[in-house]
Amino acid sequence: MLHILEIIIPSAIFFAAPLIFTALGGVFSERSGVVNIGLEGLMVIGAFTGVVFNLTFADQFGQLTPWLAILAAMIVASIFSLMHAVAAISLRADQVVSGVAINFLALGLSLFLVKMWYGKGQTDQVQVGFDKIDIPILSKIPVIGPIFFSNGYVPSYLAIVLAFVVWYVIYKTPFGLRLRAVGEHPMAADTMGINVAKMRYIAVMLSGALAGIGGSIYATIISRDFSHATISGQGFMALAAMIFGKWHPLGAMGAALFFGFAQSLSIVGQAIPFLKNVPTVYLLILPYALTILALTGFIGRADAPKALGTPYVKGKR
Amino acid sequence: MEYVIEMLNIRKVFGNFVANDNITLQLKKGEIHALLGENGAGKSTLMNVLFGLYQPDGGEIRVKGKKVNIANPNVANDLGIGMVHQHFMLVDTFTVTENIILGSEPTKGRQIDIEKAEQEVRELSERYGLAVDPKAKIADISVGMQQRVEILKTLYRGADILIFDEPTAVLTPQEIQELIQIMKALVREGKSIILITHKLKEIMEVCDRVTVIRRGKGIGTLNVSETNPNALASLMVGREVHFKTEKQPSKVGKPVLEIENLVVKDSRGITAVDHLNLTVHAGEIVGIAGVDGNGQTELIEAITGLIKSESGSIRLNGKEIRNLTPRQITETGVGHIPQDRHKHGLVLDFPIGENMVLQTYYKEPYSKRGILNFKAIYDKARQLIQEFDVRTPDEYTKARALSGGNQQKAIIGREVDRDPDLLIAAQPTRGLDVGAIEFIHKRLIEQRDKGKAVLLVSFELDEIMNVSDRIAVIYEGKIVAIVDPKETTEQELGLLMAGSKRKEAGVSS
Amino acid sequence: MSENRLTNILVPVFAVILGIIAGAIVMIVSGYDPIAGYSALLYGAFGDRYYIGETIRQVTPYILAGLAVAFAFRTGLFNIGVEGQLIVGWLAAVWVGVAFELPKVIHLPLAIVAAAFAGALWGFIPGFLKARFRVHEVIVTIMMNYIALYVSNAIIRSVLSDQGFKSEKIHPTASLRSEFLQSLTDYSTLHYGIIISLIAAVVMWFLLEKTTTGYELRAVGFNQHASHYAGMNVNRNIILSMVISGAFAGIAGAMEGLGTFENVSVKAGFTGVGFDGIAVALLGGNNAFGIILAAILFGALKVGALEMPSAADVPTELVDIIIALIIFFVASSYLIRLVLMRFKKGGK
Amino acid sequence: GQAKEEPKKEEGKASEFSIAMVTDVGGIDDKSFNQSAWEGLQKFGEENGLKKGKGGYDYLQSQSDADYATNLNKLVRNDFDLIYGIGYLMTDAITEIAEQKPDNKFAIVDSVVEKPNVASITFKEHEGSFLVGVVAGLMTKTNKIGFVGGMEIPLIEKFESGFIAGVKAVNPNAKVEVQYAGAFDKADKGKAIASSMYASGIDIIYHAAGGTGNGVFSEAIDLKKQDPNKEIWVIGVDRDQYEEGKVPGTDKSVTLTSMVKRVDVAVYDLATKTKNGNFPGGQAVEYGLKEDGVGIAPTTKNNVPEDVLKKVDEWKQKIINGEVKVPTTRAELQ
Numbered sequence A: 001m002l003h004i005l006e007i008i009i010p011s012a013i014f015f016a017a018p019l020i021f022t023a024l025g026g027v028f029s030e031r032s033g034v035v036n037i038g039l040e041g042l043m044v045i046g047a048f049t050g051v052v053f054n055l056t057f058a059d060q061f062g063q064l065t066p067w068l069a070i071l072a073a074m075i076v077a078s079i080f081s082l083m084h085a086v087a088a089i090s091l092r093a094d095q096v097v098s099g100v101a102i103n104f105l106a107l108g109l110s111l112f113l114v115k116m117w118y119g120k121g122q123t124d125q126v127q128v129g130f131d132k133i134d135i136p137i138l139s140k141i142p143v144i145g146p147i148f149f150s151n152g153y154v155p156s157y158l159a160i161v162l163a164f165v166v167w168y169v170i171y172k173t174p175f176g177l178r179l180r181a182v183g184e185h186p187m188a189a190d191t192m193g194i195n196v197a198k199m200r201y202i203a204v205m206l207s208g209a210l211a212g213i214g215g216s217i218y219a220t221i222i223s224r225d226f227s228h229a230t231i232s233g234q235g236f237m238a239l240a241a242m243i244f245g246k247w248h249p250l251g252a253m254g255a256a257l258f259f260g261f262a263q264s265l266s267i268v269g270q271a272i273p274f275l276k277n278v279p280t281v282y283l284l285i286l287p288y289a290l291t292i293l294a295l296t297g298f299i300g301r302a303d304a305p306k307a308l309g310t311p312y313v314k315g316k317r
Numbered sequence B: 001m002e003y004v005i006e007m008l009n010i011r012k013v014f015g016n017f018v019a020n021d022n023i024t025l026q027l028k029k030g031e032i033h034a035l036l037g038e039n040g041a042g043k044s045t046l047m048n049v050l051f052g053l054y055q056p057d058g059g060e061i062r063v064k065g066k067k068v069n070i071a072n073p074n075v076a077n078d079l080g081i082g083m084v085h086q087h088f089m090l091v092d093t094f095t096v097t098e099n100i101i102l103g104s105e106p107t108k109g110r111q112i113d114i115e116k117a118e119q120e121v122r123e124l125s126e127r128y129g130l131a132v133d134p135k136a137k138i139a140d141i142s143v144g145m146q147q148r149v150e151i152l153k154t155l156y157r158g159a160d161i162l163i164f165d166e167p168t169a170v171l172t173p174q175e176i177q178e179l180i181q182i183m184k185a186l187v188r189e190g191k192s193i194i195l196i197t198h199k200l201k202e203i204m205e206v207c208d209r210v211t212v213i214r215r216g217k218g219i220g221t222l223n224v225s226e227t228n229p230n231a232l233a234s235l236m237v238g239r240e241v242h243f244k245t246e247k248q249p250s251k252v253g254k255p256v257l258e259i260e261n262l263v264v265k266d267s268r269g270i271t272a273v274d275h276l277n278l279t280v281h282a283g284e285i286v287g288i289a290g291v292d293g294n295g296q297t298e299l300i301e302a303i304t305g306l307i308k309s310e311s312g313s314i315r316l317n318g319k320e321i322r323n324l325t326p327r328q329i330t331e332t333g334v335g336h337i338p339q340d341r342h343k344h345g346l347v348l349d350f351p352i353g354e355n356m357v358l359q360t361y362y363k364e365p366y367s368k369r370g371i372l373n374f375k376a377i378y379d380k381a382r383q384l385i386q387e388f389d390v391r392t393p394d395e396y397t398k399a400r401a402l403s404g405g406n407q408q409k410a411i412i413g414r415e416v417d418r419d420p421d422l423l424i425a426a427q428p429t430r431g432l433d434v435g436a437i438e439f440i441h442k443r444l445i446e447q448r449d450k451g452k453a454v455l456l457v458s459f460e461l462d463e464i465m466n467v468s469d470r471i472a473v474i475y476e477g478k479i480v481a482i483v484d485p486k487e488t489t490e491q492e493l494g495l496l497m498a499g500s501k502r503k504e505a506g507v508s509s
Numbered sequence C: 001m002s003e004n005r006l007t008n009i010l011v012p013v014f015a016v017i018l019g020i021i022a023g024a025i026v027m028i029v030s031g032y033d034p035i036a037g038y039s040a041l042l043y044g045a046f047g048d049r050y051y052i053g054e055t056i057r058q059v060t061p062y063i064l065a066g067l068a069v070a071f072a073f074r075t076g077l078f079n080i081g082v083e084g085q086l087i088v089g090w091l092a093a094v095w096v097g098v099a100f101e102l103p104k105v106i107h108l109p110l111a112i113v114a115a116a117f118a119g120a121l122w123g124f125i126p127g128f129l130k131a132r133f134r135v136h137e138v139i140v141t142i143m144m145n146y147i148a149l150y151v152s153n154a155i156i157r158s159v160l161s162d163q164g165f166k167s168e169k170i171h172p173t174a175s176l177r178s179e180f181l182q183s184l185t186d187y188s189t190l191h192y193g194i195i196i197s198l199i200a201a202v203v204m205w206f207l208l209e210k211t212t213t214g215y216e217l218r219a220v221g222f223n224q225h226a227s228h229y230a231g232m233n234v235n236r237n238i239i240l241s242m243v244i245s246g247a248f249a250g251i252a253g254a255m256e257g258l259g260t261f262e263n264v265s266v267k268a269g270f271t272g273v274g275f276d277g278i279a280v281a282l283l284g285g286n287n288a289f290g291i292i293l294a295a296i297l298f299g300a301l302k303v304g305a306l307e308m309p310s311a312a313d314v315p316t317e318l319v320d321i322i323i324a325l326i327i328f329f330v331a332s333s334y335l336i337r338l339v340l341m342r343f344k345k346g347g348k
Numbered sequence D: 001g002q003a004k005e006e007p008k009k010e011e012g013k014a015s016e017f018s019i020a021m022v023t024d025v026g027g028i029d030d031k032s033f034n035q036s037a038w039e040g041l042q043k044f045g046e047e048n049g050l051k052k053g054k055g056g057y058d059y060l061q062s063q064s065d066a067d068y069a070t071n072l073n074k075l076v077r078n079d080f081d082l083i084y085g086i087g088y089l090m091t092d093a094i095t096e097i098a099e100q101k102p103d104n105k106f107a108i109v110d111s112v113v114e115k116p117n118v119a120s121i122t123f124k125e126h127e128g129s130f131l132v133g134v135v136a137g138l139m140t141k142t143n144k145i146g147f148v149g150g151m152e153i154p155l156i157e158k159f160e161s162g163f164i165a166g167v168k169a170v171n172p173n174a175k176v177e178v179q180y181a182g183a184f185d186k187a188d189k190g191k192a193i194a195s196s197m198y199a200s201g202i203d204i205i206y207h208a209a210g211g212t213g214n215g216v217f218s219e220a221i222d223l224k225k226q227d228p229n230k231e232i233w234v235i236g237v238d239r240d241q242y243e244e245g246k247v248p249g250t251d252k253s254v255t256l257t258s259m260v261k262r263v264d265v266a267v268y269d270l271a272t273k274t275k276n277g278n279f280p281g282g283q284a285v286e287y288g289l290k291e292d293g294v295g296i297a298p299t300t301k302n303n304v305p306e307d308v309l310k311k312v313d314e315w316k317q318k319i320i321n322g323e324v325k326v327p328t329t330r331a332e333l334q
Ligand SMILES: Nc1ncnc2c1ncn2[C@@H]1O[C@H](COP(=O)(O)OP(=O)(O)OP(=O)(O)O)[C@@H](O)[C@H]1O
Pocket: A315, A316, B014, B015, B017, B018, B019, B037, B038, B039, B040, B041, B042, B043, B044, B045, B046, B086, B431
């Protein structure tokens, strides 16, 4: 049994990491009142940038490449998210719609560029990825050491750390207070001299940056190349994780880990004796069914930030 | 000159609509200055200009003699101008303190220093006798308290010029008295106040001077000591207005609404209506007086079926209607002018026309076998619009585009036209100007004279006093007294509403 | 009023024009020949009767998917689950198509109804959970998509085939194909589905705009509190709208199963039609007639795109970029409206 | 579009024998049969001095299942003399168009279509898989071996059965753990499965899962980087996947061997036959070890010792001269 956990948990964490990053991005954006269905597309851009950067600069930067690739993905994705910001904040676009547009555009554009640059449907395989590590001391702890702190990827652990950082930022700092105010009652924030548009721009671009990271680590660690199938639905799962986590950073992380766990259970499960004869399909739908049950059962209804989805127009009641 | 604020020939245009047209307002240090005008006269706009929310299209603003350009609320704050808005600007998921410090948070390191903030808030609140709990969540405190938080927000930013936009519209008599004390305290501390209100009594009571505007134009500034309510009213509306609505003595008939031992819990599961008894007869208007939050809302929502009640009985013309669905109840003959016209009263994105058949769309002639008959619907709409003088471009205009006042008239038209045996009116004149109020009161009395039963809930005592035939005072979910408006005074009512003196519980006369 | 309506029509038109211009710019910047690119696109979509047939075939499910998304939208719900509802509809239609042998007059309608039911069921679940437990329909529908995909794959493998990857061909009595249409369009996969989808569009328009049910659905979509106050059953309407939306999506699946493919095969991933439906609905302004036009546009783009690589070696993805930009411009209609305003002002 | 059609016809006939193929969504760079097929087409084209495009050799990539018919039709209208559908997914589309266009010549890879104007190309993947199974059976240290399949379909079952048979043939007490990812493009699933397999002591994984296999490779590589002396291997499929297995910073590869499937050979072969006027219409040509249609990659020698390779050769002969009959389904495997 323990042995099984040693298999399931690490792969759960590794599945969850990209979702955590992206979901945290979603938290920023939606806490500021801007719906972001575009997370999927932003992940695509992240994955694309990460891989292309990695392939292009591997020789120059060697072992540093994947980290710089993440950085690049962060920057490019946050610039890309500007489109959503401009539409949703300045042009008062329907935020769902422009999010959908982002998704279409991201995939179309990145594949278009891949065909242009590489003359084929997918990139080559990246050569420099992240290394699996055992966290020095911690992994030596009996029982939990091998389960939680072995065979992991650095970015996976960073994701979890980041969740706490985001929690601190949103609930303990002036920036966080203002962010939440803007998402709950923008006019109140405005009368207190807070620049609503600016806050929302920052929030959306943060969501772009984080989704970018999510996409790039997914591509570098898992698929190692970029194609139409690299990001297929993870962004939506991250969105679900965010809502599931009630727009709370730690909640979102929990939800993402839960998805990850269900995912890896559905895969590793086939190797577990007492699950062996369960038809595969049940394991395949497990993560999704569990999510629905969880939401229905004990999580109950989540309530979104009050101003979510409504553009703020000065002087309008 | 010792003016702290001078707004000279201010002009503000929205699209091609002139909201403020060369309005001049000068505020002396240490005075309470009233700004009076009808709905849509341009009061809020003018103040929003002063507060930096809008930029003027003409005129100039001087603060303490020197010309300023108030580009945004920050500038206003720096100039010591603070505003308590008509529609509260509070984040109700935040605590009192969080709302107050928002935008100028004290920090230690990168982190908000919440202890320090709460301390400061507590001190301020004590200094002006506001008695607010810094840790409380906005959602959990009364409207009166919320308004004090708004005041604290301005004080926390060191404002010495305070703007109050219709602060009393949402307050109970007691709260109004307390607010007046607070304002006096503020003035004593050397602050100057601009007060927007539709209530002439208040102006007479606290203000030193008053500036009247009509349809965006400044009419003039008077010393309160040298004028009287009627003069002010006609200045503001531009014609004679009657405060006491004329009405014959009521011809009371058989009981229409009979409530016995009704128990209702509120959304938080706390008992809001507690074994309440009340009877309303045909041909009378029963006014429910009470401090906000004593169960009025729950009582009405229980009668109309919007929420379920725990126990007791509600009979309409002898028929038990407790916990029936809203539709069943409407069909048994209940009309309801809801307290929140935007939330319950209207589908703001529907045309006025379709809003007029909100409860009757499924009946002939508005539909046959599930198919809508738009001709019938819009004919009815046209009829009501002109009958109740709803000011709207046409019946296809979205309800959203109408002013609060006109939205309210539309709702009343709809409810009255269904000709219900019982008409429930909750805060029917809130935020409306004297003209509109007069009109609505006439309509309520008209119903009563047609032999209908009317149940009126309002926080405006003078409304209760001059419209009702009987006044039922509600306190902590019980009817604690039934009084005759002709034999009572606002003071007595105020005391009853505060729960001090108890008459025998509300058995109907 | 009428002016307003005019802008509502002009906005998408401008959006499309801008999108196409932007597409040209993209081609120029990336060193392709826009003339060649677009003429290839045009030829591939309408070049001859075969291509026209293929375009119409593609338009068919787009209309239905668009209607499904729009119907939910109009009631204030966002149904990302059209994809999944389409998949189960496809499965159900084919199942009936292979399992029974009946005269066409019964068999074909039965298969379509089965698809509608399957889709409706898939829509009912999120609708019910939203109404009963206030669970966010967006998540549930996303989850339901995956469940639909895996479950239908499993059924195809174990029930509709013997561990194979596709079902048998449906009986001709359940097929939407016709010799006539094929001869007309020189063996394109065009089928009678287009008629069904057009009927569906009329049904949606009538239901929403002309009936009391539609009145309730729209009211609930705009303001649940007021609807409750007016005596409508809010929960019932939420569920109803998801069910109807799902039914449209299910029928879209039937179009694929009974027309385009005449069978159902194990899917490695989503068909994408459901998601394209979102775009169609948005461009169509969630209005039945607009949706038909939007579907024609996107259908033509998708089919025409296939000609671009060989004829002008422009990557097909260009079309996705154009579609994305069109949606984007629709979303930012405020901008276009402003321009139109200036225009009017100038006119006066 | 008539006017537009005519001139094309002329040039079509004027220029020599032209061939084209339709890929599935994978595209001609899928590191799998699409790519392999295209290589075959290119070879033929170049050797016969054809130019890429109309009247020469060309391909169309499909964006979705709905495009197969459309793309095949496009090629027909461009008068290509021989048109390949690559992959079993195209079975229906080919069947249908073959009926509609009885005068055109078609070919399908990995599936059988019984039409007079269709030549079917299939492979004896089970034979090739048997050989890599032999390698695995002999090379495993833990006697635990893994098989990762893409989708659970008859085609992939051929790989599975042949592989297991091969393992058992040389190492009866080795255990083969079989798992299906449910998709050919889910690298993440591949990686997770691989990680659980390696963690449970399996030291060799044979994948027949296309893109999903990338995940298997990346997991193996990461483990190898973490601990270079770890003895873990991947067996590639369809093409020689030695490169995919390269461990960064070293010249080592985790690819033990690859079961190569010479779609290029088959495609080239068929094209030549047809050009010379003997198009095997209505027949199903099956390429096995004998025809060099399947086999093990030359790079195998890099990681596999001489003696094992010798063993492999012995088995190969046995299969070719029919001494051993390799099972194609689980049923036969029993
Ligand atoms: N943001 C705005 N855009 C366009 N027109 C506006 C805007 N705000 C106010 N108006 C117009 O200006 C007029 C004055 O509005 P304002 O809110 O100042 O009235 P008011 O005197 O505050 O009314 P009330 O007593 O109801 O508060 C209104 O009739 C309205 O039509």
